Amino acid sequence: MVDDARPATVLGGKHLVLGVTGSIAAYKAVGLLRALRAQGATVSVVMTRGATKFMPPLTFEVLSGHRVVTDLFEAQDAMPHLTMAEEADAVLVAPATANFLAKAALGLADDVLTTMLLNVRCPVIVAPAMDGDMWTHPTVIQHVDTLRARGVVVLDPEVGPLASGRVAQGRLPTEAKILEAAHAAVLSPADWQGQRVLVSAGPTQEPLDPVRFLSNRSSGKMGYAIAEAVRDRGGEVVLVTGPCAVPPPSGVTIVPVNTASEMADALSHHFSSCTVLIMAAAVADFRPRVTAVEKLKKQGKSEMELVLEATPDILAMLSARRTSQVVVGFAAETEDLLSHAKDKLKGKGLDLIVANDVKQAGGGFGSDDNAAVILSATGEQRVCGLMAKRQLADEILNAVRDLCLMAPRGASLVE
Numbered sequence: 001m002v003d004d005a006r007p008a009t010v011l012g013g014k015h016l017v018l019g020v021t022g023s024i025a026a027y028k029a030v031g032l033l034r035a036l037r038a039q040g041a042t043v044s045v046v047m048t049r050g051a052t053k054f055m056p057p058l059t060f061e062v063l064s065g066h067r068v069v070t071d072l073f074e075a076q077d078a079m080p081h082l083t084m085a086e087e088a089d090a091v092l093v094a095p096a097t098a099n100f101l102a103k104a105a106l107g108l109a110d111d112v113l114t115t116m117l118l119n120v121r122c123p124v125i126v127a128p129a130m131d132g133d134m135w136t137h138p139t140v141i142q143h144v145d146t147l148r149a150r151g152v153v154v155l156d157p158e159v160g161p162l163a164s165g166r167v168a169q170g171r172l173p174t175e176a177k178i179l180e181a182a183h184a185a186v187l188s189p190a191d192w193q194g195q196r197v198l199v200s201a202g203p204t205q206e207p208l209d210p211v212r213f214l215s216n217r218s219s220g221k222m223g224y225a226i227a228e229a230v231r232d233r234g235g236e237v238v239l240v241t242g243p244c245a246v247p248p249p250s251g252v253t254i255v256p257v258n259t260a261s262e263m264a265d266a267l268s269h270h271f272s273s274c275t276v277l278i279m280a281a282a283v284a285d286f287r288p289r290v291t292a293v294e295k296l297k298k299q300g301k302s303e304m305e306l307v308l309e310a311t312p313d314i315l316a317m318l319s320a321r322r323t324s325q326v327v328v329g330f331a332a333e334t335e336d337l338l339s340h341a342k343d344k345l346k347g348k349g350l351d352l353i354v355a356n357d358v359k360q361a362g363g364g365f366g367s368d369d370n371a372a373v374i375l376s377a378t379g380e381q382r383v384c385g386l387m388a389k390r391q392l393a394d395e396i397l398n399a400v401r402d403l404c405l406m407a408p409r410g411a412s413l414v415e
């Protein structure tokens, strides 16, 4: 995997709340606001009463393009703390005073900022600034520990000259460090950068005649979630998709197909230029041997026999043809999940298989959630309980990254 090289507008589409509290370092929040905006974020600023003594709200209002909220009772929105908490991808408090740390640690809610903190469920980053003796005071240390234990990212202040003239630890962390923490909080890791990933999704439709076809219940949601996750993690995606009701993700190359044979052709075409194949499509195993040119007529018949022929096993075919590609399959099962999945892993020569009980309550075809067991050719097993398909997609990518892309691939250990 290569280094992170994200675009300049890395925070595009992200909304941050910038909390400014009453420290002499409040003027530095202006630079931070400008940097966040330059990186594409929209920012709402909340100021405590103390902060307004150091900086006029108007400065932040002009630079953020949003009204600055300073008072719970004077805001235009009756419940600014709720609205902002809902919209935020992250809350950044910079500078944060010792008083703010104490209130946040104790859950006090006597201003907009601390009230909002009790409502947010997004990441919270706190950049303290205070005199050195305050930072090392046992009470402050205790409050910082409480906040960190609760998952709040409290950055360490810098050592340097302080407003008092002394040199100690208490300066606001650098803008670069605060931005880095914001990136870590709101962006997916770019750990798939440099990978070109071929993903298949959805069902195939095998025509009987111009108006009828054989198909299955696949919604395409799992494959689409994988394509989306690869894209978000910096990879390039070619998505070969059967007909689905849900819209495919943006920012990926889409190749629409209908039949198993069209899917085989499209995947074969792109396979050699890709580094990973993830075969989430529910390919029909059989198709009508003959597709009628005209609509089939009843002609008074009381029954009808269809003759089906096997479709190509695309996954097995591509796996046999691979040069250096990592090949990942799915196993859709209704019984003996693990033993069937292991047979497919070995039989199709895969690196990894995602075993999926399609009868499981709350998961499977059509659902937004899924559960799976990820099995590798080298014998590892990761159990993923019922979770959102997008979350499962990230777990699958983590497994491919850890077990196949970073580890040398060896002989199959699966019995």
Ligand code: CTP
Binding pocket: 260, 279, 280, 281, 282, 283, 284, 285, 311, 312, 313, 314, 315, 316, 328, 329, 330, 331, 332, 333, 344
């Ligand atoms: N697959 C494929 N081509 C087919 C059938 C399946 O590439 N003609 C792929 C699927 O995309 C999946 C894996 O093979 O990644 C396993 O598919 P699944 O339907 O679970 O199993 P099958 O191999 O079709 O076997 P069975 O129907 O007997 O369970």
